[in-house]
Amino acid sequence: MNVGDSYKNVGYLAETFQYGSEGFKKIDHGGNSGFDRKDYLIKFRINTNPGAKVYQSLTFKAGHKDERANETYMGLTQA
Known part of the structure; x- marks a missing residue:
């Protein structure tokens, strides 16, 4: 989703993009193995x-990303 506009001497943009997945692996003791990601961006000119x-022209741009990954290590186990 984004919103922005420009005029003769000024322009701006604010944008966000959010996506994720619940994963496909089954984890002992419940929980999901997916991820959630949120990206934010603002620009001003x-x-x-x-x-x-x-x-x-002078442009200011700032962004922030937030990611939570619930992936687990499914490696070697003790026999």
């Missing part, structure tokens, strides 16, 4: 007039 003798 300010610039001089497009017809200016010297065109300049």
